[in-house]
Amino acid sequence: MRVFDHPNLANDWKCPVCGLADDKPVTLIAIHGTEDGSIVQAEQFHLDCLEPQYYRGINALIQRW
């Protein structure tokens, strides 16, 4: 998981979890269902806003907020 020291604030971006545009490290999370060949859309999230849980039965990481 690649981490960026600062978010890209273009298009009035706000972290989907906290709803803020705070200048903190972010990572990109692929958006399920947007795959097109080797390309996929992604959303920025503050790294410290991510707290996924591992669902062993379905082999998935899920975070709800």
Ligand SMILES: [Zn+2]
């Ligand atoms: Zn956040």
